[in-house]
Amino acid sequence: MTDVEFAIDRDDVVLRGTGTGRGPTVLLLHAGGERRQVWDPVASVLRHHGLRPVAFDQRGHGETGGPPGTLLELAGDVRAMIASLEGPVAVVGASLGGLAAVAALADPSTADKMSGLVLVDVVPDPDPAGTRSWLDRQGLGAGRHALIDDLLGRGPELRAVVAATDVPVVLVRGGTDSPVTDRDASRLLAANPRVRVTSIPDAGHLVARDAPLALAAIIVETTSQWADAAAQSG
Template sequence: MSGPVAPRIRRITRPDAILRGEETGAGPTYLLLHAGGERRQVWRPVSEVLVDAGYRCVAFDQRGHGDSEGSARTLSACADDVAAMLRAEPPGSVVVGASLGGLAAVAALTDPAVRARVTGLVLVDVVPCLDPSRVRRFLDSVGPLGGHTALVEDILAQVPRLRQVTAELDLPVLLVHGDNGSSLTDEDVSQLLHLAPHTTVRPIRGAGHLIARAQPVALARAVIATTTAWR
């Protein structure tokens, strides 16, 4: 590997927020969307592997996170931000979304114009067929939600729409999930495969819910191994 590459600063002005991010590398693009409570920097070890393999990575702090402004209270606001990020990129991006990032990506793909700009979707330890009771128990077990309780409840209210969007997706999908402390069950994976039978599933050994933190190199390699054929 060639080592870390200094990121280039990115900025997108939204009607009610400024989103701040960074990009590295050159080549086909991965748009990396972090989990709730995280920041864009969590993707840097993943980006190093992708950039070394000849790809370009773009990562923003989601609204209400890190250096970005705005309030993350509804999934639709996060999804509209994802749509704005994709409009700022050349067509053909692969979207990689962890937890909140994955759900915001699915919601953004409701718009056919946004979907047309995307080559494929990678879901990192998240599925659209969420069980509200189990999600709440899982989140309670990992710590306080801070100011994100309203967002969680809004997301859970959107589950029927997220399921419908996923069932209608005509894009390739990759689900990467941990095998140790993951938020997902075998039933979750089965439900996703029922909604989107074309989904590829790749478990990551030694990772829980936040795979980009626990196993960034394995995550990047799994993404490359599956999505290279999508380009």
């Protein structure tokens, strides 16, 4: 099936993306330091199950390029991506992509177009000290200190977004060497008891790399349910 290429002009950058397949749309947002091709094994499974995966390179990554930007800029990019797609749109955000998706969810028109949100090994308000320690152990974050400070400084407002939303939310945790702690997951459930939490035991933080088939199975099950619910309500 032929890929469809996307190019969204955001004034300072052009967001580059690829989509293929027919059916309910699933927007895939990669983690920091990655690019959209990381989703290829997951996207293949989604297409096989009648879904339409669309993946973009976020600003500062891949073919989109440019500087890393701020969380608000990333959120604006996600809103532009969702606006360009036929709705409803299920959004899957890994790490940085998940935080950008939560920030985008604060916009009512964006939330109205989302059938649900899958957060892949990230919570809206990660513990700053614990996250910095994890990043240091992984040797990550070099050259992105301003963005990391921005992300970690916005935890309370992102937590409030998830607490207030009616959009279904699923948290998929990596089972090994994950920055998301049990306390983080409990805090998310306290903010929004409707959140579903699951885990993939053999995956680390980069779940799409470590366990693409297991992650794809969760996405297929979850987004198919959301698509059915959206069709019934429409």
